[in-house]
Amino acid sequence: MQNGTREANMKNCLVVDDSKVIRKVARHILESLNIRVSEACDGRDALNQCQNAEHDVVLLDWNMPVMSGMEFLQQLSSINVARPKVIFCTTENGLGHIRAALDAGADEYVMKPFDRDILESKLQQVGVI
Amino acid sequence: MLEAGLTPAMRVLADLLESRTGQKLSEARRWRIETSLKPVLKAHRLSSLDSLAAAIIADAGGALAQAAVDALLNNETCFFRDAQLFRMVADDLFPALMAADGRGRRERTLHLWCAGCSTGQEAYSLAMLFRTHQDRWPDWRLRITATDISAEAIGRARQGLFSQNEVQRGLPINELLRWFEPSGDQWRIDPSLREMIDFRAANLFDERPPAHPYAAVFCRNVLLYFSGERKSRLLDILSRALDSGGYLLLGAGETVIGQRSQFVASHQFRGVYERIGAPLFDPVI
Numbered sequence: 001m002q003n004g005t006r007e008a009n010m011k012n013c014l015v016v017d018d019s020k021v022i023r024k025v026a027r028h029i030l031e032s033l034n035i036r037v038s039e040a041c042d043g044r045d046a047l048n049q050c051q052n053a054e055h056d057v058v059l060l061d062w063n064m065p066v067m068s069g070m071e072f073l074q075q076l077s078s079i080n081v082a083r084p085k086v087i088f089c090t091t092e093n094g095l096g097h098i099r100a101a102l103d104a105g106a107d108e109y110v111m112k113p114f115d116r117d118i119l120e121s122k123l124q125q126v127g128v129i
Numbered sequence: 130m131l132e133a134g135l136t137p138a139m140r141v142l143a144d145l146l147e148s149r150t151g152q153k154l155s156e157a158r159r160w161r162i163e164t165s166l167k168p169v170l171k172a173h174r175l176s177s178l179d180s181l182a183a184a185i186i187a188d189a190g191g192a193l194a195q196a197a198v199d200a201l202l203n204n205e206t207c208f209f210r211d212a213q214l215f216r217m218v219a220d221d222l223f224p225a226l227m228a229a230d231g232r233g234r235r236e237r238t239l240h241l242w243c244a245g246c247s248t249g250q251e252a253y254s255l256a257m258l259f260r261t262h263q264d265r266w267p268d269w270r271l272r273i274t275a276t277d278i279s280a281e282a283i284g285r286a287r288q289g290l291f292s293q294n295e296v297q298r299g300l301p302i303n304e305l306l307r308w309f310e311p312s313g314d315q316w317r318i319d320p321s322l323r324e325m326i327d328f329r330a331a332n333l334f335d336e337r338p339p340a341h342p343y344a345a346v347f348c349r350n351v352l353l354y355f356s357g358e359r360k361s362r363l364l365d366i367l368s369r370a371l372d373s374g375g376y377l378l379l380g381a382g383e384t385v386i387g388q389r390s391q392f393v394a395s396h397q398f399r400g401v402y403e404r405i406g407a408p409l410f411d412p413v414i
């Protein structure tokens with residue numbers, strides 16, 4: 001019973017990245033922070049998943065085939081779900097990209113490479129942990 | 130006992146650290162002592178801890194001893210470490226300090242001391258916080274004295290250059306955009322923040338604390354490895370540096386309880402200690 005409650009209180013994170021390795025590393029870290037993880041390999045896949053289930057936070061790569069992180073973010077507001085927090089997580093480390101991401105509605109921004117401390121800090125910034 | 134399990138060379142290094150800084154070699158550090166000292170060994174072309182210890186004994190006042198001490202100190206820090214505390218500082222502590230009678234009020238300048246400031250993130254966080262809310266106190270200034278025994282850490286703090294890794298720990302992205310410029314693969318903090326801070330390499334156990342009665346002293350995550358007797362001495366020193374009614378802020382989990390009673394837990398601010406009694410500060414002329 002208690003375990004069930006804890007499970008129910010767990011936060012959900014959708015990790016969106018075309019790199020399997022990055023998804024795996026992120027999953028490992030997020031699970032160690034007691035966050036439930038699902039994965040998407042591009043923006044389109046992510047949009048579909050957001051339509052079907054609620055997420056507390058999306059960890060979002062920028063450059064991906066099929067649909068980029070930016071396009072995903074622009075289309076996210078048009079789907080009818082509780083808006084998850086969005087943390088960009090990308091190798092695009094210039095000021096221009098960071099500003100564009102925030103203007104488009106991103107809540108936080110991680111410059112790759114990242115580690116556990118960084119993800120933990122950013123999840124705290126957006127209030128997920 | 131801490132002593133158990135130390136090789137003679139480790140004993141020399143632990144004694145050196147304690148005599149210079151008052152810090153005990155932490156358990157965690159003991160396990161990683163060789164990793165921590167590897168850069169020092171390499172720079173001085175030494176092959177082992179034994180040869181390092183021998184070289185230090187031969188030249189105890191020298192640069193090698195200083196480098197070894199620096200490498201053994203725990204410089205761990207980040208921006209806005211313990212975010213809740215910083216919110217409290219902006220919302221409650223700064224206004225209370227400005228309302229208090231004292232020299233600061235006459236000068237409209239808040240004087241703070243960051244004691245054990247490492248590479249500067251704590252002092253810069255306070256400066257950012259003060260400036261972000263400057264419209265709440267338009268005619269006030271903030272001056273921070275920030276000291277650390279590690280000359281290397283102070284050198285980095287003064288430069289105001291932080292790695293990509295460092296600016297992503299504790300610092301909200303909007304603060305990065307507002308206060309930092311990219312510089313190569315690092316980030317340079319706004320020089321106007323640097324100008325609010327006087328960074329100095331100094332031992333906390335120096336005869337005199339850096340001049341000024343301070344409205345508040347931040348001495349966070351520094352007491353951790355001091356022995357009880359050292360802690361009392363340090364609290365004496367910090368209390369002498371404070372305005373009466375000034376505040377002492379420690380790290381989460383640090384306390385003055387069980388130590389001397391120049392400080393009482395503040396009723397107003399959680400985890401903050403208030404300096405009681407007459408001012409002890411003797412101005413440096």
Ligand SMILES: C[S@@+](CC[C@H](N)C(=O)[O-])C[C@H]1O[C@@H](n2cnc3c(N)ncnc32)[C@H](O)[C@@H]1O
Pocket residue numbers: 149150151152202203204205206207210244245246247248251276277278279282331332333334348349350351380
């Ligand atoms: C763990 S850091 C804490 C930094 C910062 N206050 C914070 O909370 O993030 C502790 C710092 O205390 C410094 N320190 C240790 N002993 C000292 C001494 N005797 N005098 C001055 N600084 C000292 C170390 O060099 C180190 O940078």
